Amino acid sequence: MVLQWLKRNKSPAAGESPGSAGEGDGGGSACTGDTGESLDPGILPASLPENPPSPGNPAAARKGFLSRLREGLDRSRDQLVSGMERILLGRKAIDGELLEDLEALLLQADMGMEATRQIMDQVTRQVERRELADPAALRSAIREALLEILRPHVQEWVPTKGRTQVLLMVGINGAGKTTTIGKLAARWKSEGFSVLLGAGDTFRAAAVEQLQGWGQKVQVPVVAQGSGADSASVLFDAFSAARARSVDVLIADTAGRLHTQGHLMEELRKVKRVLTKQDPSAPQEIWLVLDAGTGQNALRQVKEFHEAVGLTGICITKLDGTAKGGMVAAIASTLPLPIRFVGVGEGVDDLRPFDAEAFVDALFSGSGA
Numbered sequence: 431m432v433l434q435w436l437k438r439n440k441s442p443a444a445g446e447s448p449g450s451a452g453e454g455d456g457g458g459s460a461c462t463g464d465t466g467e468s469l470d471p472g473i474l475p476a477s478l479p480e481n482p483p484s485p486g487n488p489a490a491a492r493k494g495f496l497s498r499l500r501e502g503l504d505r506s507r508d509q510l511v512s513g514m515e516r517i518l519l520g521r522k523a524i525d526g527e528l529l530e531d532l533e534a535l536l537l538q539a540d541m542g543m544e545a546t547r548q549i550m551d552q553v554t555r556q557v558e559r560r561e562l563a564d565p566a567a568l569r570s571a572i573r574e575a576l577l578e579i580l581r582p583h584v585q586e587w588v589p590t591k592g593r594t595q596v597l598l599m600v601g602i603n604g605a606g607k608t609t610t611i612g613k614l615a616a617r618w619k620s621e622g623f624s625v626l627l628g629a630g631d632t633f634r635a636a637a638v639e640q641l642q643g644w645g646q647k648v649q650v651p652v653v654a655q656g657s658g659a660d661s662a663s664v665l666f667d668a669f670s671a672a673r674a675r676s677v678d679v680l681i682a683d684t685a686g687r688l689h690t691q692g693h694l695m696e697e698l699r700k701v702k703r704v705l706t707k708q709d710p711s712a713p714q715e716i717w718l719v720l721d722a723g724t725g726q727n728a729l730r731q732v733k734e735f736h737e738a739v740g741l742t743g744i745c746i747t748k749l750d751g752t753a754k755g756g757m758v759a760a761i762a763s764t765l766p767l768p769i770r771f772v773g774v775g776e777g778v779d780d781l782r783p784f785d786a787e788a789f790v791d792a793l794f795s796g797s798g799a
């Protein structure tokens with residue numbers, strides 16, 4: 431369907447292909463795909479913002495999200511809070527041994543070396559200045575120090591109207607890229623933006639189908655070619671299509687890859703290059719999607735992907751049901767990258783901009799801090 435739509439709506443910008451840009455492998459602009467049965471490609475995507483889905487009851491949705499976040503962090507919280515209670519039990523004074531026990535607990539909670547060091551430095555300074563009256567005051571001091579690490583990473587990103595922006599989603603297999611793309615598409619569509627999805631994960635047919643499934647579910651068009659197509663070629667065409675129709679944001683899916691797979695990292699750089707040929711400022715955003723359950727290995731992923739393609743943000747998925755919630759602090763303390771969104775489930779509404787206060791509350795609630 432998109433092929434017909436592209437032909438009908440061909441503009442000079444849409445006429446280029448990665449082949450003509452000198453980057454493609456001759457795949458040309460033959461673009462097939464599906465926009466969802468109920469959508470008429472002839473009027474897409476300009477008609478998309480006109481009938482956004484009803485957001486329902488936003489207050490109830492937020493409450494639901496917070497309780498899911500809290501529930502999801504049950505295991506992380508148990509570990510941290512019960513660990514602190516155990517350490518603080520019966521302790522009358524704050525001494526070196528107590529601080530060492532707390533340090534070990536933060537490391538066990540997956541906060542990582544850097545965040546743990548920052549938290550402990552701050553707490554130790556407060557102890558030296560006699561600002562903490564008793565061991566119980568340590569809990570709120572740790573909570574506050576954690577918030578200070580996380581707060582600078584709260585930087586929501588929303589598309590800007592008036593020019594087509596590209597958001598490239600990268601990460602390892604199974605991290606939650608495609609699911610997060612579906613959720614973001616629904617979110618931005620409901621906020622009045624026009625959205626197009628690009629099926630740049632061409633490794634498996636199932637990957638293309640999964641994205642098309644999301645396209646249908648949230649009623650957003652998808653530009654796709656068959657599996658095995660050149661990823662850069664698909665995304666080049668998707669960008670042409672998005673620009674030709676003045677779509678606000680193209681969200682580009684990519685195949686999962688390990689940061690150690692050099693040739694696949696090179697493929698990502700190629701995707702970037704072909705997009706830049708159409709617009710020197712594209713892709714405007716490149717987000718790494720991380721599974722919260724990954725723990726400390728996430729740090730390697732962030733560093734290596736950042737070095738390879740220059741990340742502008744991070745999304746953390748599966749905060750429901752992880753014992754490694756502390757990894758959010760580990761990531762925040764390692765690189766100055768915004769944490770754009772967090773996911774707490776597989777549903778379309780289980781995604782929210784990162785909220786440091788809500789996260790810390792969920793991690794500490796019940797501790798009395």
Ligand SMILES: Nc1nc2c(ncn2[C@@H]2O[C@H](COP(=O)(O)OP(=O)(O)O)[C@@H](O)[C@H]2O)c(=O)[nH]1
Pocket residue numbers: 601602603604605606607608609610686719747748749750773774775776780
């Ligand atoms: N529980 C939970 N599952 C998620 C979340 N995000 C994604 N998933 C699931 O994780 C699996 C892999 O997600 P997918 O989007 O296909 O990952 P991709 O390979 O990076 O594209 C799927 O079963 C998703 O439903 C989340 O926030 N919470």
Ligand SMILES: [Mg+2]
Pocket residue numbers: 607608609631637683686
């Ligand atoms: Mg995927």
